[in-house]
Amino acid sequence: MRLKVNGQEVEVQEGTLLLEITDPPHLCYHPHTETRGLCRLCLVEVNGRLLPACATQAQEGMEVRTDTEDLRTLRKTLLEWLALFTDLSLAPGLQGLLEAYGAHPGRWGRVPETRKEREPIRDNPFFLRDYAKCINCRRCVDACGEGIMGVWALTLEGRGLLAHPTTPLDRPLPETPCVFCGNCIQVCPTGALRPLSMEV
Amino acid sequence: MEKPSLLPLLDARLPLSEEKVAEAARLAGVPLAQAWGVVRYYPRYRGLPQGRLLVDDPVARARGFARLLEGADGTHPPLGLEALSPIHVRVEGEERYVEWEGRLIPFKEFRLPFALGQGNRLLPPEPILELDQYEALGGSVFLRRALKNLLAPEAILQAVEEAGLLGRGGAAFPAHIKMRAVARGEPPRYLVVNADESEPGNFKDRFLLEHHPFLVLEGALLAALAVGASQVFLYVRDEFEAAILGLENAIRQLGEAGLLPVPTEVFPSGGLYICGEETALLESIEGKRAEPRLKPPFPVEKGLWGRPTLVQNVETLANLPLILREGPGTWRQTEPKLFSVTGDVARPGLYELPLGTSLEDALQRAQGEPEALKAVLLGGAAGVFTRDFTFPLRYKGRLPLGAGAIVAFGKEVDLWEVLLGLAEFFREESCGECFPCPLGTAVQVEMVRRRERNPDLVHSLGQTLKGSLCGLGQSAYWAYQSLLEVEGAA
Ligand code: SF4
Ligand code: SF4
Ligand code: SF4
Ligand code: FES
Numbered sequence: 001m002r003l004k005v006n007g008q009e010v011e012v013q014e015g016t017l018l019l020e021i022t023d024p025p026h027l028c029y030h031p032h033t034e035t036r037g038l039c040r041l042c043l044v045e046v047n048g049r050l051l052p053a054c055a056t057q058a059q060e061g062m063e064v065r066t067d068t069e070d071l072r073t074l075r076k077t078l079l080e081w082l083a084l085f086t087d088l089s090l091a092p093g094l095q096g097l098l099e100a101y102g103a104h105p106g107r108w109g110r111v112p113e114t115r116k117e118r119e120p121i122r123d124n125p126f127f128l129r130d131y132a133k134c135i136n137c138r139r140c141v142d143a144c145g146e147g148i149m150g151v152w153a154l155t156l157e158g159r160g161l162l163a164h165p166t167t168p169l170d171r172p173l174p175e176t177p178c179v180f181c182g183n184c185i186q187v188c189p190t191g192a193l194r195p196l197s198m199e200v
Numbered sequence: 201m202e203k204p205s206l207l208p209l210l211d212a213r214l215p216l217s218e219e220k221v222a223e224a225a226r227l228a229g230v231p232l233a234q235a236w237g238v239v240r241y242y243p244r245y246r247g248l249p250q251g252r253l254l255v256d257d258p259v260a261r262a263r264g265f266a267r268l269l270e271g272a273d274g275t276h277p278p279l280g281l282e283a284l285s286p287i288h289v290r291v292e293g294e295e296r297y298v299e300w301e302g303r304l305i306p307f308k309e310f311r312l313p314f315a316l317g318q319g320n321r322l323l324p325p326e327p328i329l330e331l332d333q334y335e336a337l338g339g340s341v342f343l344r345r346a347l348k349n350l351l352a353p354e355a356i357l358q359a360v361e362e363a364g365l366l367g368r369g370g371a372a373f374p375a376h377i378k379m380r381a382v383a384r385g386e387p388p389r390y391l392v393v394n395a396d397e398s399e400p401g402n403f404k405d406r407f408l409l410e411h412h413p414f415l416v417l418e419g420a421l422l423a424a425l426a427v428g429a430s431q432v433f434l435y436v437r438d439e440f441e442a443a444i445l446g447l448e449n450a451i452r453q454l455g456e457a458g459l460l461p462v463p464t465e466v467f468p469s470g471g472l473y474i475c476g477e478e479t480a481l482l483e484s485i486e487g488k489r490a491e492p493r494l495k496p497p498f499p500v501e502k503g504l505w506g507r508p509t510l511v512q513n514v515e516t517l518a519n520l521p522l523i524l525r526e527g528p529g530t531w532r533q534t535e536p537k538l539f540s541v542t543g544d545v546a547r548p549g550l551y552e553l554p555l556g557t558s559l560e561d562a563l564q565r566a567q568g569e570p571e572a573l574k575a576v577l578l579g580g581a582a583g584v585f586t587r588d589f590t591f592p593l594r595y596k597g598r599l600p601l602g603a604g605a606i607v608a609f610g611k612e613v614d615l616w617e618v619l620l621g622l623a624e625f626f627r628e629e630s631c632g633e634c635f636p637c638p639l640g641t642a643v644q645v646e647m648v649r650r651r652e653r654n655p656d657l658v659h660s661l662g663q664t665l666k667g668s669l670c671g672l673g674q675s676a677y678w679a680y681q682s683l684l685e686v687e688g689a690a
Contacts, residue, residue, distance in 0.1 A: 163632030
């Protein structure tokens with residue numbers, strides 16, 4: 001089938017994700033988990049509508065734009081907000097994007113409620129859960145549950161800005177079904193979950 | 201058949217302990233992690249705020265909110281009591297009361313005063329809570345015909361199509377398109393009545409449910425027959441306890457009269473604004489966190505438990521018996537729409553008006569004077585401030601009608617205070633599933649607090665919220681942007 005990406009004709013196979021033929025920044029999507037469509041960084045314009053490239057299949061005759069002025073504003077702002085509320089110091093990919101989009105988190109002024117004040121949770125000998133760095137992409141929750149392991153040692157806490165992963169009944173990890181496989185650490189994009197060996 | 205839903209199992213075990221959560225998870229056949237995620241999502245499992253609470257709605261925000269708060273232990277989200285606002289509720293344990301005329305009335309017994317309803321097609325002059333009353337007024341006729349095979353499913357679909365009925369929940373999507381899509385799907389199919397009205401400023405569905413349960417049920421059953429649904433769920437805002445009891449009573453009466461062709465049950469909602477988003481609502485019935493799904497697929501294809509599902513608003517369905525009775529052509533000439541008119545008008549209440557009525561006429565019906573107003577909030581929290589009083593109230597116009605809320609603000613009202621209430625509402629109600637909405641609504645509160653007018657910042661805010669996953673985030677900046685326009689025009 002044929003479609004247009006930024007004015008250029010492209011020929012692709014049925015079922016191809018727009019993310020595979022375009023190159024918008026993306027964050028929640030991971031090839032090994034089913035998380036997608038959440039971060040909205042990969043939004044592209046399809047026939048005038050905003051759609052997540054990570055969750056949209058190419059269709060005959062689509063006109064896709066990946067880098068309009070509006071999309072740049074959206075991505076830049078979203079990155080700024082992430083930096084405003086979350087500690088991105090161990091997320092080099094995101095730091096790079098912030099620079100590439102000329103982001104200035106400071107332009108939004110002060111925000112009283114942030115994720116940065118959360119204390120790291122050290123409840124097992126293997127890894128740290130440092131939710132001050134968590135953007136709530138849910139990759140870890142999916143990896144532990146439906147996506148990879150099927151053990152369900154992680155779930156979600158709360159709503160809104162303060163939503164983030166937790167354990168069932170908020171128990172320490174060793175008291176959950178966790179088998180310390182490390183899949184959640186593998187998929188975490190921000191260093192919110194990281195091996196204790198990395199700590200000094 | 202699907203597994204038992206987790207929410208009613210948890211409800212039956214309130215107040216919760218860890219053992220009770222584990223037991224509910226076992227009975228529902230879900231991982232403990234899922235049950236805990238649900239407990240950590242819905243306020244009623246985490247623990248309701250207690251004490252004397254001021255209902256925080258746009259009318260209360262316009263009446264000196266800080267001073268009103270002095271006599272309260274906290275706030276409660278809007279409850280469809282705007283016509284009575286400012287008003288307090290009291291929460292003691294799991295018991296909830298409305299403070300009304302110097303008395304404490306349990307939610308179970310509290311109905312909106314009938315005097316608030318003005319109209320006659322959807323709002324007959326008396327509450328109709330008994331089947332024989334309803335039938336004496338010509339009710340159930342089409343249901344009976346359908347049950348005797350004298351009214352075919354296709355004839356119902358045809359009538360809805362000819363009437364051009366648009367969804368009354370806010371999205372204004374043509375009802376027949378959704379209905380036909382579901383009717384074409386593989387059985388089993390479901391019908392879900394969206395009765396989770398939580399939009400600040402609106403109380404039309406609450407009123408219909410409390411006073412005209414048979415009208416709503418007849419509409420729902422006609423729709424269920426039309427699309428071949430094998431089960432009807434009424435997802436009713438859990439605070440509307442009197443409405444839930446009234447509906448259950450009406451369902452029982454219909455059943456006894458042999459007028460219940462499809463199993464019908466009431467499902468008390470999760471008690472959050474986001475539960476009204478149709479896919480979040482479906483997740484909630486399935487016993488999960490009420491978080492919107494990615495669309496496509498749409499519920500008409502993959503809805504409840506992955507089956508074709510028709511989700512329709514209460515008012516939309518209530519129109520079905522009317523369309524059949526009057527005939528689609530006659531109905532269409534003056535399409536009735538319910539408007540909740542509140543704020544600075546002499547007679548706040550619910551008004552049934554033909555679509556196309558001007559905003560000015562609507563205000564005057566409620567004895568409000570446009571010249572005395574600074575602006576109107578049209579459409580609720582996901583609405584806009586406007587001074588265009590000549591605006592004809594119809595869908596697909598320049599301004600969003602939403603579910604039909606009209607809140608009038610007099611010249612002395614500080615609209616930024618009202619806006620701050622709306623901004624805080626969105627921040628509180630954001631589900632936190634996608635990124636722009638929880639971040640953006642939190643930023644928005646701070647911007648509104650400092651009365652930020654910088655066009656670059658406001659533009660970036662809107663542009664980014666627009667990219668949210670569902671309508672909650674997508675509409676969260678409309679009121680802000682429109683207030684700046686109203687200010688610029690003043
Ligand atoms: S390490 Fe534990 S929590 Fe992480 S994915 Fe494996 S089982 Fe789940
Ligand atoms: S801990 Fe990491 S993987 Fe898990 S939600 Fe947070 S950022 Fe995503
Ligand atoms: S827009 Fe808001 S309410 Fe809707 S999915 Fe995103 S976070 Fe949830
Ligand atoms: S990567 Fe597509 S929305 Fe996150």
